[in-house]
Amino acid sequence: MIRLNKYLALCGVCSRRDADKLIEQKAVTVNGTTASFGMKVTGREKICVQGKPISAPEEKVILAYYKPMGVVCTERDKHARITLRDSLKYPVRLTYAGRLDKDSEGLLIMTNDGTLIDAMMRGANQHEKEYLVKVEKPLTEEALVQMRAGIYLEELKMTTRACKIEQTGPYTMKMVLTQGLNRQIRRMCETVGYRVKSLKRTRVMNIELKDLKPGEYRELEEEEKQILYRDCAL
16 A cells, blocks of 8 residues: 555656645545545545546556756756756656756656656665766775775765775766765765766666767666566566
């Protein structure tokens, strides 16, 4: 069972925040009874919004999307110049699995499969994400060794997991992480004395950015989807 607001979001009705507003306005019924905050559903109930029955989408959509720099990973933010809703035009409402901050670019997995999102986002599963990172001054082996081993981030009161780092140039490196702390790479670099100039995610699990350009997307190939679901134990 899942929370009703999440179910409404998965059905493409609205965001979870707006779903809460609809529930507050008593515009949602479950099996003929007015819905209440926090209630859970299986999806087999008769659920109506403003009197109209809704149901979960039959077809699961999964996209690889190249998020450009400057795009904010949210549907609505009055302070954001460009949000995902503005940038990605697709006929089905999709949600991202693993955000990128506004100043970062690269691969976002976008889908309407909430079960897949939950499996991908579960930190205990330690799914790999790969990034290309450029810093403002030459990298030292000492800094690389520190970051590979795991670094205590004072702001988050957490130590990062050990990760793979390959130096690709004087100022550049490829990093493979298995967790997604808030602004993790930027915080790691700052802790060892570096400022990130550019950050691009190129892979999430088995899905690669390939030759997509900023703002472009592609639907996953069947083999990619099968491997993704398998690796998520779905």
